[in-house]
Amino acid sequence: QKEVEQNSGPLSVPEGAIASLNCTYSDRGSQSFFWYRQYSGKSPELIMSIYSNGDKEDGRFTAQLNKASQYVSLLIRDSQPSDSATYLCAVIPRGNTDKLIFGTGTRLQVFP
Amino acid sequence: GAVVSQHPSRVICKSGTSVKIECRSLDFQATTMFWYRQFPKQSLMLMATSNEGSKATYEQGVEKDKFLINHASLTLSTLTVTSAHPEDSSFYICSATTLAGVADTQYFGPGTRLTVL
Numbered sequence: 001q002k003e004v005e006q007n008s009g010p011l012s013v014p015e016g017a018i019a020s021l022n023c024t025y026s027d028r029g030s031q032s033f034f035w036y037r038q039y040s041g042k043s044p045e046l047i048m049s050i051y052s053n054g055d056k057e058d059g060r061f062t063a064q065l066n067k068a069s070q071y072v073s074l075l076i077r078d079s080q081p082s083d084s085a086t087y088l089c090a091v092i093p094r095g096n097t098d099k100l101i102f103g104t105g106t107r108l109q110v111f112p
Numbered sequence: 113g114a115v116v117s118q119h120p121s122r123v124i125c126k127s128g129t130s131v132k133i134e135c136r137s138l139d140f141q142a143t144t145m146f147w148y149r150q151f152p153k154q155s156l157m158l159m160a161t162s163n164e165g166s167k168a169t170y171e172q173g174v175e176k177d178k179f180l181i182n183h184a185s186l187t188l189s190t191l192t193v194t195s196a197h198p199e200d201s202s203f204y205i206c207s208a209t210t211l212a213g214v215a216d217t218q219y220f221g222p223g224t225r226l227t228v229l
Contacts, residue, residue, distance in 0.1 A: 032216050043205045043223040044156070088155065098144055098209055098216045104155040 003027065004091050006103035013110055019076040021087050021106050026070070029094025033065055033072045036088040038105065044088055047074070079110040115139050116208050118221035125196055126229055132192045133224045135206030141186035142208035146218060147179075150203040162189055196228045 005024045013019045021035075032051055036044035050056045050063040050072065062075040072091075076083055086105040093101060115138040125131050135145060144163050148156040160181050162168040168181035180192040189208075193200055203225050207218040 034217070036220075041225075043220040045220065046217065049217055092216055098218070099158060099161060100146075100218055102155045 002103075003093065003101045004089055004103035006087075006089050006106045008104055009107040010109045011106055013079050013108070015079060015081060015110055015112050017079050017110075019079045019083065019108055019110070021074040021076075021089075021108065022071060023073065023089030023103055024071045025089075025091045025093075025101075027091070027093040028067075028070060030067075030091045031094065032092035033063070034090040034100065035061075035063060035072075035074045036090060036102075037083075038086045038088055040085075047087075076108075079108075081110045081112055084108055084110050114210055114219040116142075116206065116219050116221040118206055118224050120224060121222060122225045122227075124227045124229065127197055128195055130192055130194045131196055131226060132190055133204055133206075133226075135189045135191070135208070135221050137187045137208045137210070137219075140208075140210040142189075142210060143186075144209045145183060145189040146207045147181060147189075147191050148205045148207065150205060150223075156205065159191075193226065196226070198228045201226055201228045 003026050034049045035047045038044045048063045050065045056063045060077045064073045086107045088105045089103040090100040117136045119134045147159045150156050159174045160168040160170045162181050162183040164183050164186050170176045183189040203223050205223040207220045
């Protein structure tokens with residue numbers, strides 16, 4: 001079992017819709033969770049971090065964490081074509097102070 | 113804030129030569145810097161973790177004698193790919209964490225695309 005799993009996609013949504021991206025992780029003791037966006041040929045940029053169960057909102061983005069079920073999700077409201085990118089879920093497992101474990105990413109396509 | 117730069121952004125070299133990539137934190141002191149490698153259509157794979165003034169910690173399967181990491185100051189880390197071969201062609205990305213922000217948040221540099229002929 002991979003440590004961090006994501007559906008590779010592509011996930012296609014129409015402009016203005018809500019895009020829902022999901023991620024599961026294997027280490028139940030993980031404490032820190034991150035979503036990064038990566039455009040083709042570019043490096044990842046941080047969208048959100050989340051540490052506690054529940055929702056965390058930042059503009060059009062909402063991260064959701066459920067430690068009991070070991071999943072973290074990212075919702076993008078009012079999706080725009082500029083949101084088309086690969087979204088990487090990353091986790092810091094228990095015992096690691098700062099080493100990120102990345103999922104393979106989900107490619108999102110927002111069509112006009 | 114929390115800007116990380118890399119130089120060069122792109123490099124092409126001949127097989128057998130060595131290539132040095134610099135990673136700098138521009139507006140903060142980086143407690144830890146990380147080096148990743150990303151092959152096409154794959155996720156980021158951590159190569160090594162480095163702290164200023166100490167030896168880097170390499171991930172399993174990464175040759176420390178081939179990928180030399182020097183972290184001479186709190187704002188600069190370098191990765192040298194020695195005796196590069198075509199299979200080393202990849203996208204190399206560094207990241208850094210800062211004491212000033214959330215301790216475990218990594219800020220990524222723009223990456224260096226290495227092509228070995």
